[in-house]
Amino acid sequence: MAKELHITVSGVFWCPISLDLMKSLVSLCTGITYDRSSIHQWLESGHDTCPTTMQVLPSKDFISNLTLHRLINLWIQSSTLRPGSNSPRLLSAIFEVRAKLLMERIESQICVDSLSKVSEFVSCCEENQRFFC
Incomplete structure (x- = not known):
């Protein structure tokens, strides 16, 4: 019997700068x-810095960071998703994590760029707006 592997979406999958799912991962000395990119x-x-x-x-x-x-x-x-897929499950996971990352950045005083991204994110669709209600 085959075992299923379940990996929960994590905020560490997204770049702290772009807030996009990382494709070419590198770590600094920190x-x-x-x-x-x-x-x-x-x-x-x-x-x-x-x-x-x-x-x-x-x-x-x-x-x-190969791991x-x-x-x-x-x-x-x-x-069972592929990059570029418009699956509701993937989009929902991405929206949730991106919303949380944006809020963390705002709370940590990295506000200017983050606020414009929040505005852009919320204006995309009603589903995004629900994350901030």
């Missing part, structure tokens, strides 16, 4: 994982 853009724009912890980075080297990458892929496969 241990925080980001999507490669987002953290690359952050560092290339002149920042020398970790955007999550605001610690000054002694090194701007990336380390691939988390595998977990994300397992979650997608276990949900």
Whole structure:
């Protein structure tokens, strides 16, 4: 008898910068994982800190986070979903996690960009609005 694998959607699947599901995962020396394109853009724009912890980075080297990458892929496969799918189950999970991440960013004083994303998120559809009611 085959055992089923169930992976619960986690906030760690989403990039702390873009709030999108990560595709190319890399960690900084602080241990925080980001999507490669987002953290690359952050560092290339002149920042020398970790955007999550605001610690000054002694090194701007990336380390691939293969374990988390595998977990994300397992979650997608276990949900019988594929990237780009418009499945209500996937969209609902994405909306819920993105809403929670946005609220955490607002609460931690990273407000300006987050508030515009909240506005954009809420204006998308009625389902998104229910997350903030």
